Amino acid sequence: xxxxxxxxxxxxxxxxxxxxxxxxxxxxxxxxxxxxxxxxxxxxxxxxxxxxxxxxxxxxxxxxxxxxxxxxxxxxxxxxxxxxxxxxxxxxxxxxxxxxxxxxxxxxxxxxxxxxxxxxxxxxxxxxxxxxxxxxxxxxxxxxxxxxxxxxxxxxxxxxxxxxxxxxxxxxxxxxxxxxxxxxxxxxxxxxxxxxxxxxxxxxxxxxxxxxxxxxxxxxxxxxxxxxxxxxxxxxxxxxxxxxxxxxxxxxxxxxxxxxxxxxxxxxxxxxxxxxxxxxxxxxxxxxxxxxxxxxxxxxxxxxxxxxxxxxxxxxxxxxxxxxxxxxxxxxxxxxxxxxxxxxxxxxxxxxxxxxxxxxxxxxxxxxxxxxxxxxxxxxxxxxxxxxxxxxxxxxxxxxxxxxxxxxxxxxxxxxxxxxxxxxxxxxxxxxxxxxxxxxxxxxxxxxxxxxxxxxxxxxxxxxxxxxxxxxx
Numbered sequence: 140x141x142x143x144x145x146x147x148x149x150x151x152x153x154x155x156x157x158x159x160x161x162x163x164x165x166x167x168x169x170x171x172x173x174x175x176x177x178x179x180x181x182x183x184x185x186x187x188x189x190x191x192x193x194x195x196x197x198x199x200x201x202x203x204x205x206x207x208x209x210x211x212x213x214x215x216x217x218x219x220x221x222x223x224x225x226x227x228x229x230x231x232x233x234x235x236x237x238x239x240x241x242x243x244x245x246x247x248x249x250x251x252x253x254x255x256x257x258x259x260x261x262x263x264x265x266x267x268x269x270x271x272x273x274x275x276x277x278x279x280x281x282x283x284x285x286x287x288x289x290x291x292x293x294x295x296x297x298x299x300x301x302x303x304x305x306x307x308x309x310x311x312x313x314x315x316x317x318x319x320x321x322x323x324x325x326x327x328x329x330x331x332x333x334x335x336x337x338x339x340x341x342x343x344x345x346x347x348x349x350x351x352x353x354x355x356x357x358x359x360x361x362x363x364x365x366x367x368x369x370x371x372x373x374x375x376x377x378x379x380x381x382x383x384x385x386x387x388x389x390x391x392x393x394x395x396x397x398x399x400x401x402x403x404x405x406x407x408x409x410x411x412x413x414x415x416x417x418x419x420x421x422x423x424x425x426x427x428x429x430x431x432x433x434x435x436x437x438x439x440x441x442x443x444x445x446x447x448x449x450x451x452x453x454x455x456x457x458x459x460x461x462x463x464x465x466x467x468x469x470x471x472x473x474x475x476x477x478x479x480x481x482x483x484x485x486x487x488x489x490x491x492x493x494x495x496x497x498x499x500x501x502x503x504x505x506x507x508x509x510x511x512x513x514x515x516x517x518x519x520x521x522x523x524x525x526x527x528x529x530x531x532x533x534x535x536x537x538x539x540x541x542x543x544x545x546x547x548x549x550x551x552x553x554x555x556x557x558x559x560x561x562x563x564x565x566x567x568x569x570x571x572x573x574x575x576x577x578x579x580x581x582x583x584x585x586x587x588x589x590x591x592x593x594x595x596x597x598x599x600x601x602x603x604x605x606x607x608x609x610x611x612x
Contacts, residue, residue: 184520194426197423199345200401243583246417252275261571293318330493363468363469
């Protein structure tokens with residue numbers, strides 16, 4: 140146990156609370172005869188996730204290389220292939236700063252509320268309650284939009300896999316929505332009734348993200364008879380946004396942000412880990428580092444595989460990445476096989492995202508920060524799941540998934556707001572931490588020390604700057 144943890148233990152003992160040494164990672168004391176964790180509540184969820192399943196959860200929720208592939212047609216307008224690569228690197232560097240701030244707070248106060256809980260503490264008692272409510276609301280709705288967008292992507296992949304062997308199919312919006320509803324409610328049901336299987340599923344997801352990414356890179360690099368030129372991939376700047384080159388580049392960072400932008404995802408699982416103070420920072424770091432590496436290598440591979448860019452941009456399929464795979468492999472079976480990897484990875488991503496967003500709403504409800512909070516704060520302890528909160532997320536996602544039936548552009552705008560809403564919620568937790576001299580949060584095993592002032596300040600400044608730029612997108 141670190142000296143900081145010893146100090147917190149002694150402070151609890153001085154306050155008259157009993158400290159349980161064997162539970163020093165999870166139980167901080169006893170209030171009114173009841174053991175409480177860092178969130179101030181008793182444990183209601185099973186602490187069943189190991190560091191490996193946690194890393195699997197982090198990487199499958201992020202699904203960086205798949206998220207990049209799924210948005211490549213949108214991303215390519217902001218600079219062409221070079222824009223995709225360089226904007227991704229900028230986004231990953233930007234999110235690395237945010238991740239360091241989040242890892243520090245998660246190590247100090249591991250709570251399912253995540254940024255909501257931290258924003259309630261970092262400003263101090265005078266402003267904490269109001270700021271925490273605003274932060275939690277922004278964070279929840281950002282994640283709901285992400286859930287809907289991820290489900291939409293996997294629905295598009297599902298329809299596209301069918302279309303691989305049925306080229307005469309004219310894909311309609313309602314085809315995708317039917318798949319959307321099936322995947323939405325299947326994912327919800329699995330989170331509710333398959334809780335004990337989820338850690339093992341995340342282990343599989345970790346394998347799919349890494350091994351599936353390696354297989355995909357090898358296939359799209361080795362199978363094409365011809366490859367794109369180095370100039371096409373690294374130099375040929377293409378700007379069709381109507382903005383100047385600099386503005387187009389900065390707004391294009393949004394594509395990279397959507398690829399890597401889930402650093403708080405696993406922090407909402409804090410009350411389901413036996414060692415959250417130590418394991419959360421490690422998993423956050425693994426997500427950012429491995430997500431950056433896999434997405435960048437994958438981007439290079441698929442960009443070299445493009446031989447007819449106009450055909451991809453004009454593809455009328457549900458999932459344009461399939462057109463790149465078809466160009467790379469010139470084989471229906473290989474294209475289908477690569478889509479299968481994405482399909483199963485995204486299914487696991489949907490499960491992980493349900494875990495995250497359901498826990499966010501539940502943690503708000505148990506602190507009376509939502510409508511009908513007594514109902515939504517309920518937990519089925521046998522299933523280790525906040526069922527009402529999880530079902531609400533499925534209902535909201537189903538409603539959002541119907542938007543593309545009327546306007547695909549409106550849905551894309553909502554999906555893009557995920558980045559702005561979540562990063563704003565991060566800033567509302569990190570900013571007060573900085574402005575109050577970082578004195579309201581007790582240091583955890585991972586602590587930035589004096590460097591924290593600089594990292595916190597730079598993270599908040601970049602959040603404000605990029606969120607303004609993203610609004611021009």
